[in-house]
Amino acid sequence: MIRINSWRIRALKTAIAPYGYTGTMHLIVLYIRHHPGSRQEDIAEYYSLDKSSVARDARKLEELHHIVRHIDPENRRQYQLDLTPAGQEFLCFLDQIHDEYAEKLKTGFQEEEWAQLEKLLKRMEEEA
Secondary structure, rough: OOHHHHHHHHHHHHHHHOOOOOOOOOHHHHHHHHHOOOEEEEHHHHOOOOOHHHHHHHHHHHHHEEEEEEEEEOEEEEEEEEEEEEHHHHHHHHHHHHHHHHHHHHHHOOOHHHHHHHHHHHHHHHHO
């Protein structure tokens, strides 16, 4: 599973590099999709990332006009992050990349086999 995930990440990073995405920038927009207004600290904690790298990548995303950063009213030293329309559009591209890779992985499996694999992996995730 680790090797498959490494290949998936390599394919993803290759696909998004022409758009100026480096490092963990894609993780930030994925997190914000489900947690609008989240703080950089929340993202760093969720993915076990260094706070300064999340801050650096958030600045880059802001320069690409994919997110906006606002000062957190509860803690003026923190930023809250939200997606822009361009960031939402880029998420569609990320979803497409993930879907294409999933289809590639499904090659050679019958639908029942794939459904069983998904069920087993979800069970493993719940037990982790």
